Amino acid sequence: MAFQAPKGTYDVLPGSGFLAVRDGLLAPAELAGYSYIESPVFEDTELFARGVGASTDVVSKEMFTFTDRGDRSLTLRPEGTAGVVRAVLQHGLHHGQLPVKLRYAGPMFRAERPQAGRFRQFQQSGIEAIGLVDPALDAEVVALAWEGFRSLGLTGVRLLLTSLGDPTCRPAYREELTAFLTGLDLDEATRARVLINPLRVLDDKRESVQKQLAGAPLMPDRLCADCKAHHDAVIEGLQSLGVPFEPAPRLVRGLDYYMRTTFEFVHDGLGAQSAVGGGGRYDGLSEAIGGPHLPGIGWALGIERTLLALESEGITPPSEKGLDVYVVSLGVMAKAWAVTAVGAFRKAGVASDLAYGDRGLKGAMKAADRSGARWAVVVGDRDLEAGVAQLKDLRNGDQLAVPLAELTPTVLEKLA
RNA sequence: GUGGGUGUAGCUCAGCUGGCAGAGCACCGGGUUGUGAUCCCGGUUGUCGCGGGUUCGACCCCCGUCACUCACCCCA
Numbered sequence: 001m002a003f004q005a006p007k008g009t010y011d012v013l014p015g016s017g018f019l020a021v022r023d024g025l026l027a028p029a030e031l032a033g034y035s036y037i038e039s040p041v042f043e044d045t046e047l048f049a050r051g052v053g054a055s056t057d058v059v060s061k062e063m064f065t066f067t068d069r070g071d072r073s074l075t076l077r078p079e080g081t082a083g084v085v086r087a088v089l090q091h092g093l094h095h096g097q098l099p100v101k102l103r104y105a106g107p108m109f110r111a112e113r114p115q116a117g118r119f120r121q122f123q124q125s126g127i128e129a130i131g132l133v134d135p136a137l138d139a140e141v142v143a144l145a146w147e148g149f150r151s152l153g154l155t156g157v158r159l160l161l162t163s164l165g166d167p168t169c170r171p172a173y174r175e176e177l178t179a180f181l182t183g184l185d186l187d188e189a190t191r192a193r194v195l196i197n198p199l200r201v202l203d204d205k206r207e208s209v210q211k212q213l214a215g216a217p218l219m220p221d222r223l224c225a226d227c228k229a230h231h232d233a234v235i236e237g238l239q240s241l242g243v244p245f246e247p248a249p250r251l252v253r254g255l256d257y258y259m260r261t262t263f264e265f266v267h268d269g270l271g272a273q274s275a276v277g278g279g280g281r282y283d284g285l286s287e288a289i290g291g292p293h294l295p296g297i298g299w300a301l302g303i304e305r306t307l308l309a310l311e312s313e314g315i316t317p318p319s320e321k322g323l324d325v326y327v328v329s330l331g332v333m334a335k336a337w338a339v340t341a342v343g344a345f346r347k348a349g350v351a352s353d354l355a356y357g358d359r360g361l362k363g364a365m366k367a368a369d370r371s372g373a374r375w376a377v378v379v380g381d382r383d384l385e386a387g388v389a390q391l392k393d394l395r396n397g398d399q400l401a402v403p404l405a406e407l408t409p410t411v412l413e414k415l416a
Numbered sequence: 417g418u419g420g421g422u423g424u425a426g427c428u429c430a431g432c433u434g435g436c437a438g439a440g441c442a443c444c445g446g447g448u449u450g451u452g453a454u455c456c457c458g459g460u461u462g463u464c465g466c467g468g469g470u471u472c473g474a475c476c477c478c479c480g481u482c483a484c485u486c487a488c489c490c491c492a
Contacts, residue, residue, distance in 0.1 A: 004483080004484095056490095057489080057490050057491080058490080058491075061417085061490090062490080108492080110490095110492090112489095112490075112491075113487095113488095114484095114485085115485080115486060115487065115488095116485085117492080118490095118491070118492080122492065123492090124492060126492095200490090204489095205488085205489090206488095264492095271486080271487090272486080273490095273491070273492075275491070275492055277492060278491085278492065300492065301492070302492030303492085304492080305492055306492090328450095328451080330450060360445085360446095361450055361451060362450095362452080363445085363452095364452090365450095365451045365452040366451095366452055366453085367452085368451090369453050370452085376451080376452075378451065380450060382450085390450090390451085392451075392452090394452070394453080395453095397451090397452085397453095399451080
């Protein structure tokens with residue numbers, strides 16, 4: 001074969017359950033008043049540099065950046081929030097009723113080395129609630145992701161929750177943590193990371209590092225009064241919504257804009273990448289990209305990883321609706337009739353197809369079987385002369401002759 | 417960017433110390449001149465990733481290369 005999909009990309013193939021997962025994850029949010037929004041897959045490079053944070057790995061080494069013919073620097077979006085907030089600001093959505101509740105789905109791009117559950121073009125479903133600070137809203141947002149996973153039948157998803165503090169309490173904590181980390185025996189790369197973002201070190205997987213972190217100061221113990229009150233209220237909200245969570249005081253996010261409420265959904269059946277989704281509050285993002293103070297909270301869930309989680313739990317995501325009727329014809333007259341019959345079926349809302357390519361009856365019946373249709377309509381020239389079609393129930397083989405004029409009504413009746 | 421593994425039919429994979437390229441599934445046809453899902457019979461499908469080397473002879477050994485894959489870093 002001459003070509004294949006570029007490295008780190010994949011094709012969504014029939015039967016993958018992709019649509020059911022992408023839309024299923026957002027279904028609870030839709031019921032909660034989150035409207036659909038779609039923003040461009042590429043944006044001004046500066047939007048991500050300032051929004052996501054220039055020092056993050058995502059921005060510093062994983063972006064697909066290019067220059068267009070007008071010499072503008074553009075970047076394929078590595079995440080969805082910055083673009084959505086940009087759209088909100090650009091169109092003044094925040095001047096209306098608050099919070100602005102939005103949901104979205106689409107491809108994101110990061111130039112990483114692919115591995116299980118990680119692609120260069122990957123898909124996320126996400127929501128954002130923008131415009132106010134209310135711990136009850138935090139709880140709703142988190143609960144909607146939880147419901148999304150549950151509605152797909154997943155039982156192995158765990159919710160990790162913490163608070164990253166805010167500009168009042170985090171700087172002091174950061175200093176304290178930096179001082180602690182500086183006293184440890186770390187390799188050069190890690191020591192560099194201490195200076196860029198010391199919180200990230202808490203997340204290191206290596207045992208040699210984790211052992212030394214046993215006595216590290218933790219953000220939840222250093223929250224200021226406001227952050228503490230907010231965090232406690234979020235916890236209460238989740239409890240009253242019946243959403244179980246695990247405190248994760250060392251949880252860190254890879255994007256700089258997160259503060260206060262921060263969470264991640266993990267699943268143990270995925271391979272090395274256990275996160276199926278994550279999110280948090282980003283009260284400083286709007287200002288970082290040149291907008292007014294505009295708090296917000298949201299999440300993004302990974303479609304591919306959710307599919308992996310479903311697979312590991314032995315759950316087959318629902319497939320597309322499929323056919324109701326498959327028409328099999330014999331003879332030239334019957335073939336012509338079949339084409340119009342299928343047209344009539346479809347107009348009446350009956351999903352139908354017919355056997356194209358003049359194969360034998362046996363082969364056509366085989367095709368009917370494989371189409372997944374509930375009924376086969378078999379028509380030969382001699383049926384047409386008699387003014388009937390044979391309606392066969394493919395589940396049990398029962399077959400009866402139905403007058404041509406009554407065919408569509410009969411099928412509709414049986415479908416009801 | 418670093419390290420490991422794997423490349424043989426559409427798919428999943430066998431292939432002995434180096435001696436004719438294989439199986440199952442799928443697909444197509446027949447058994448039934450007008451009936452599927454079961455059963456029986458038959459058939460189609462190959463640059464053994466690619467390039468070089470060793471050899472009388474290479475899917476097999478050697479070198480290179482590409483792709484895929486898993487893991488590290490990081491993240492969904």
